[in-house]
Amino acid sequence: MQVSRLLQMTYILLEKGTVTAPELAERFEVSVRTVYRDVEALSQAGIPVYTSQGKGGGISLTDRFVLNKSLLTDKEQDEILFALQSLSAVRLPDLGEAFSKLSSLFRKNSTSWIEVDFSPWGTGDKQKELYTLLKQAILEQRVISFTYLGAAGEHNSRKAVPVKLLFKDRAWYVEAYSFERGALRTFKITRMSNVQLLEGEGTGLLEFQQVRTASAGTSDEEIKVNESPRIRLVLNIEPAGAYRIVDEFKEEEILKLEDGSFQLISDMPSGEWLVQYLLSYGDILEVMEPESLRLEMKARTAKMAQKYSG
Template identity: 85%
Template sequence: MQISRLLQMTYILLEKGTVTAPELAERFEVSVRTVYRDVEALSQAGIPVYTSQGKGGGISLTDRFVLNKSLLTDKEQDEILFALQSFSAARLPDSGEVFSKLSSLFRKNSTSWIEVDFSPWGSGLKQKELYPLLKQAILERKVISFTYLDGAGEQKSRRAAPLKLLFKDRAWYVEAYSFEKAALRTFKITRMSNVRLIEGDGAHFLEPQQEWMESSGTYREEIKVNEMPRIPLVLKIDPAGAYRIVDEFREEDILKQEDGSFRITTDMPSGEWLIQYLLSYGDLLEVMEPGAVRLEMKTRTAKMAKKYLR
């Protein structure tokens, strides 16, 4: 992010001549102190930037400075453009504009080598639009309202101040301060619907309050799972389940059998989470050990079969 900001700052100084630190701070939504740190970084990188005091003063480049592409090797130019394209793929503000300008300066053809889509396969337009909206709420410190489907299957209205996005175990979450709970909460994004930015009074919040960060009872679904006691497991998975095995188990835990099936020796958190996870494999999985988990799977599948034998 800082690289993109430094490049943009250089272009602004080239175009406008002299710009004050508060103007740059407002432009990039950072503190004045951060602007002066960026100025120092530019200077250390060999960019002739200087500051002047008094009326008409500010941050400037020397009159004869030109961003010379000959200072960079062909490989270095590619690396800069590829890095900027990574920023652009992640929807970082203004990185696309800088990428376009540098592509023109270096006389490089634009190669679309990366694309980042945070939404899951099969998601609709509304789900795809959710991530830019959450990013906007986090960067602009805006409050959102939404409907949330909790673990009990109940839909509840929520109002929260998003602080950051979190990716954990193949799922996206948003960590936010919940005004209903007066504490930090972690919401699974696929359970959120009707997400809107709040307008008018109460639309913004300032810096996260210290009591938010220290609020007791912070709930994270993944932490709750990881704190459960772990039990050893031996699983047999059919060849058709190979696409999941390589993503979900360590290589050293996987043993391919002569019949093409896989023997998995691992340990996992106990409890209802484990049973639901094992059931997600359907008839591709058989629990070999321990006996207690095997018996529970037998009981659950028998109950499931009963519903279809009526």
């Protein structure tokens, strides 16, 4: 993200001449200190950028400087543009503008060769705003507060310092230092609500710096799953479930039967999560082994049927 910001900053300085650090900080939603770090990075990269004090002062480029696009080959220019297109998967609003400006600078047509969107259907501006807020918290190492929906349906107030965004198993997560746990934890973004960026929250940040590289970011649910004993499953799944089992199981665990159905043999962690996962297949799945899990599924489905018996 810093490379994209540096390119945009250079373009803005070329276009406007002199810009103040607070203006750039507001534009990129970072701190003034981060802007000055970017200025230093540009200078180290050979861009003749300088700062001036007093009225009319700010950050500028030397008058005779021109961003020489010939420093990049056609292939390198294409790779930069393609990378920006791929990054649009996180739906950050500034990437489209950066892509447009660089396309113009390189004099290249806007060829939309790829489109990746990891966001769920129906998500809108609210989720985009959350990504922007989390990005700011990560870049500035700021504390956030939020309400988190736990696996058992309970709502808990949490404080944390976000470290990075993760996309795993078709969902977005944020890895963050949790003050309640005193360690890095992973939170599913769709379970977070009332997210706020706190002002003047320095308490615990030193502790965060000490443990951030020594602790793995693991969700409470993931800890429970990983610590659960594994059991050998034998499942029969009807042909209608083919699209799911290909996505969710290894090829060597899948056996296609003569009637077009599938038999799956897999080792999976036991627990409530496993029952809920198997129930998500509905009536196209039948547990063959172990017998204890087969009986549990029978009891659960009977209880479900009872709710609709009236």
